[in-house]
Amino acid sequence: MSDRLSVLKTYKLYVGGKFPRSESGRVYEVTDAKGRWLANAPLASRKDARDAVVAARKAFGGWSGATAYNRGQILYRVAEMLEGRREQFVAEVADAEGHSKAKAAAQVDAAIDRWVWYAGWSDKVAQIAGSSNPVAGPYFNLSAPEPTGVVAVVAPQDSSFLGLVSVLAPVIVTGNTAVVVAAERAPLPALSLAEVLATSDLPGGVVNLLSGRTTELAAPLAAHQDVNALDLTGADAESAKELETAAADNLKRVLRPPVARHRPSDEALRAAPSDAVDWTADPGTDRLLAFLETKTVWHPMGV
Amino acid sequence: MSSAFDYAPAPESRSVVDLAPSYGLFIDGEFTEGTGGGLRKTVSPATEEVLAEYTQGTAEDVDRAVQAARRAFEKWSALPGAERAKFLFRIARIIQERSRELAVLETLDNGKPIREARDADLPLVAAHFFYYAGWADKLGHAGFGPDPRPLGVAGQVIPWNFPLLMLAWKVAPALACGNTVVLKPAETTPLSALFFADICRQAGLPKGVVNIVTGDGSTGASLVAHPGIDKVAFTGSTEVGKAIARTVAGTDKKLTLELGGKAANIVFDDAPIDQAVEGIVNGIFFNQGHVCCAGSRLLVQESIQDELLDALKRRMATLRVGDPLDKNTDIGAINSAEQLARITELAAAGEAEGAERWSPSCELPGSGYWFAPTLFTGVTQAHRIAREEVFGPVLSVLTFRTPEEAVAKANNTPYGLSAGIWTEKGSRMLWMANQLRAGVIWSNTFNKFDPASPFGGYKESGFGREGGRHGLEAYLNV
Numbered sequence: 001m002s003d004r005l006s007v008l009k010t011y012k013l014y015v016g017g018k019f020p021r022s023e024s025g026r027v028y029e030v031t032d033a034k035g036r037w038l039a040n041a042p043l044a045s046r047k048d049a050r051d052a053v054v055a056a057r058k059a060f061g062g063w064s065g066a067t068a069y070n071r072g073q074i075l076y077r078v079a080e081m082l083e084g085r086r087e088q089f090v091a092e093v094a095d096a097e098g099h100s101k102a103k104a105a106a107q108v109d110a111a112i113d114r115w116v117w118y119a120g121w122s123d124k125v126a127q128i129a130g131s132s133n134p135v136a137g138p139y140f141n142l143s144a145p146e147p148t149g150v151v152a153v154v155a156p157q158d159s160s161f162l163g164l165v166s167v168l169a170p171v172i173v174t175g176n177t178a179v180v181v182a183a184e185r186a187p188l189p190a191l192s193l194a195e196v197l198a199t200s201d202l203p204g205g206v207v208n209l210l211s212g213r214t215t216e217l218a219a220p221l222a223a224h225q226d227v228n229a230l231d232l233t234g235a236d237a238e239s240a241k242e243l244e245t246a247a248a249d250n251l252k253r254v255l256r257p258p259v260a261r262h263r264p265s266d267e268a269l270r271a272a273p274s275d276a277v278d279w280t281a282d283p284g285t286d287r288l289l290a291f292l293e294t295k296t297v298w299h300p301m302g303v
Numbered sequence: 304m305s306s307a308f309d310y311a312p313a314p315e316s317r318s319v320v321d322l323a324p325s326y327g328l329f330i331d332g333e334f335t336e337g338t339g340g341g342l343r344k345t346v347s348p349a350t351e352e353v354l355a356e357y358t359q360g361t362a363e364d365v366d367r368a369v370q371a372a373r374r375a376f377e378k379w380s381a382l383p384g385a386e387r388a389k390f391l392f393r394i395a396r397i398i399q400e401r402s403r404e405l406a407v408l409e410t411l412d413n414g415k416p417i418r419e420a421r422d423a424d425l426p427l428v429a430a431h432f433f434y435y436a437g438w439a440d441k442l443g444h445a446g447f448g449p450d451p452r453p454l455g456v457a458g459q460v461i462p463w464n465f466p467l468l469m470l471a472w473k474v475a476p477a478l479a480c481g482n483t484v485v486l487k488p489a490e491t492t493p494l495s496a497l498f499f500a501d502i503c504r505q506a507g508l509p510k511g512v513v514n515i516v517t518g519d520g521s522t523g524a525s526l527v528a529h530p531g532i533d534k535v536a537f538t539g540s541t542e543v544g545k546a547i548a549r550t551v552a553g554t555d556k557k558l559t560l561e562l563g564g565k566a567a568n569i570v571f572d573d574a575p576i577d578q579a580v581e582g583i584v585n586g587i588f589f590n591q592g593h594v595c596c597a598g599s600r601l602l603v604q605e606s607i608q609d610e611l612l613d614a615l616k617r618r619m620a621t622l623r624v625g626d627p628l629d630k631n632t633d634i635g636a637i638n639s640a641e642q643l644a645r646i647t648e649l650a651a652a653g654e655a656e657g658a659e660r661w662s663p664s665c666e667l668p669g670s671g672y673w674f675a676p677t678l679f680t681g682v683t684q685a686h687r688i689a690r691e692e693v694f695g696p697v698l699s700v701l702t703f704r705t706p707e708e709a710v711a712k713a714n715n716t717p718y719g720l721s722a723g724i725w726t727e728k729g730s731r732m733l734w735m736a737n738q739l740r741a742g743v744i745w746s747n748t749f750n751k752f753d754p755a756s757p758f759g760g761y762k763e764s765g766f767g768r769e770g771g772r773h774g775l776e777a778y779l780n781v
Contacts, residue, residue, distance in 0.1 A: 135753035143757050241553025248548035251763045293761050297736045297744045
């Protein structure tokens with residue numbers, strides 16, 4: 001029996017391709033499903049959120065301008081890197097969500113496969129979302145989707161890894177950059193994902209991950225004038241209304257929380273609408289298409 | 304400027320339009336009186352003559368209309384798509400039949416030149432109904448799943464710049480997808496929507512499928528806040544668009560917004576100058592500049608600035624401003640005293656901030672609301688006339704040296720509705736089109752519209768698209 005003392009990991013934020021602590025110096029205790037201490041995660045501040053937006057904006061030009069093929073390659077690389085660290089994520093997801101090893105493994109496998117699925121979309125989405133338009137005149141007329149810009153994502157609270165990947169991958173594969181608020185009580189799989197992203201050729205700033213209080217971080221992101229869109233999947237119904245209201249200030253595109261809008265009377269679902277989502281189900285193209293703008297170009301034809 | 308030939312007026316007869324002294328609200332297939340909001344007057348902006356009175360819809364009226372639309376929804380949405388299509392085809396045909404009447408009516412109520420109402424608005428209105436009629440029985444092939452469903456009752460609020468065309472953009476896709484609608488036309492231009500109600504009756508459209516509630520902004524506010532609607536579609540100012548977005552926050556109402564713009568029209572040194580001048584004129588003076596996608600910022604490459612501006616001024620001197628019903632008229636009346644005051648104030652700010660103002664000499668009529676076509680040179684990006692939407696015949700000229708600078712200046716706005724590029728170099732045109740953050744890019748043309756072509760903005764110009772397959776999404780539960 002070895003009595004070697006293990007080396008614990010200091011979990012950090014992921015902003016602009018770097019791993020800073022919160023500028024506030026704050027941390028909060030993260031426990032497993034049974035209440036046992038797992039780590040001290042950074043308790044990110046409003047300033048960290050703003051820094052993350054700056055990083056995401058800076059990365060937008062390069063990432064949206066990269067070829068779709070290149071973005072697809074990088075997302076596939078994320079899957080490759082995850083596969084190599086599968087055991088780590090199985091352990092972290094099991095701890096975070098109180099799952100058995102087998103159930104956690106199923107979640108991680110599904111998450112890896114989800115990266116592969118979305119990677120393949122990079123150079124196809126324009127072909128399903130764009131069109132050649134037969135206008136009544138001598139004009140070439142083409143509509144094509146473009147990324148919306150900087151997307152702030154409130155990640156699902158219940159599915160700390162598969163849920164996170166399911167909302168993040170569709171945002172970035174089309175060329176958006178993201179600022180993600182990780183699941184408040186279970187941020188560790190998200191913070192570990194940052195280590196994978198950082199070693200997958202993903203340019204710094206394309207994905208920025210924050211841990212902390214969802215309400216504290218989502219509010220400045222929803223009100224931020226340089227954020228173009230807001231994914232409220234992990235927000236409760238009450239704060240979702242406030243955040244959507246704040247988002248109107250610069251007309252952010254808002255993806256409302258799932259289910260709550262269909263069953264607003266169910267108290268449990270109002271508190272955590274994303275709990276009702278089966279993240280293992282076929283994701284379809286909804287999330288992929290939610291953060292795109294359609295640009296239509298006209299040009300006369302003639303000799 | 305002397306010319307070889309003098310124009311003789313060629314006025315379109317207004318006898319084709321039979322206006323009633325006053326109009327009620329069109330609810331549940333009937334014109335009914337309002338419930339206490341009283342009557343408002345709509346005037347011809349060219350003469351300030353009162354054309355008719357119409358009803359100020361109240362919250363109670365809106366509620367009646369929403370209930371009528373709700374009652375009609377079940378049957379309308381259950382109709383086979385092919386049957387809904389035939390209603391829309393009928394409407395399109397009746398619009399074609401009555402297009403002269405509607406064009407004159409639109410010109411009377413809005414102040415736009417009859418040439419534009421006749422040649423642009425009305426053909427596009429009919430085409431829009433034809434286009435979406437054809438989708439009604441093909442929705443399963445539109446890329447939104449095998450059986451996409453309508454949303455329910457759509458509350459639609461439209462502006463005064465293209466009253467009937469904006470109605471068509473809203474009503475045609477809504478009905479094709481199986482929704483019913485309550486539409487609130489603009490306060491200063493209610494008449495063509497009320498005539499459209501009559502077209503719905505002629506087409507035999509089931510009662511309650513289309514309801515028209517007239518009134519001012521408070522009527523629109525009641526409509527978008529009504530808990531019984533499932534969809535809000537608004538075209539108008541960014542300020543009101545934001546207020547509507549706040550109103551629907553936290554509800555399950557689907558929202559599409561088509562808002563303001565401050566489009567850059569970018570002219571490179573290799574552009575065909577004569578064509579570019581026509582495009583610039585069409586871009587900013589079409590419809591008196593009351594166009595959300597108007598090319599209100601001319602970005603001209605420094606090396607051709609003098610040549611281009613000389614040509615532009617020569618062309619502007621030939622524009623005919625005056626009686627909108629005169630078929631010679633290029634620029635009609637400003638739609639309202641309120642809008643004229645806003646244009647006047649912003650133009651004054653342009654001068655006060657140091658830009659140089661120029662207009663061709665032109666005689667403006669003594670009554671009505673008029674503003675001469677105006678050009679500002681020496682404009683900087685900080686000037687209000689370079690940042691704020693004027694929504695009038697006022698063009699701000701800025702210069703650039705490199706394509707990168709043109710892109711940076713063009714994108715330096717919270718808006719992102721449209722942009723224009725003038726160059727003969729294809730690779731540069733495509734590069735520019737790629738870099739510009741705007742929903743519609745016109746290259747070597749401007750202000751072209753078509754029902755098959757999606758229209759809508761980036762950033763604070765709103766979200767959602769109108770037109771084309773993309774336009775269906777706004778009215779389907781997807």
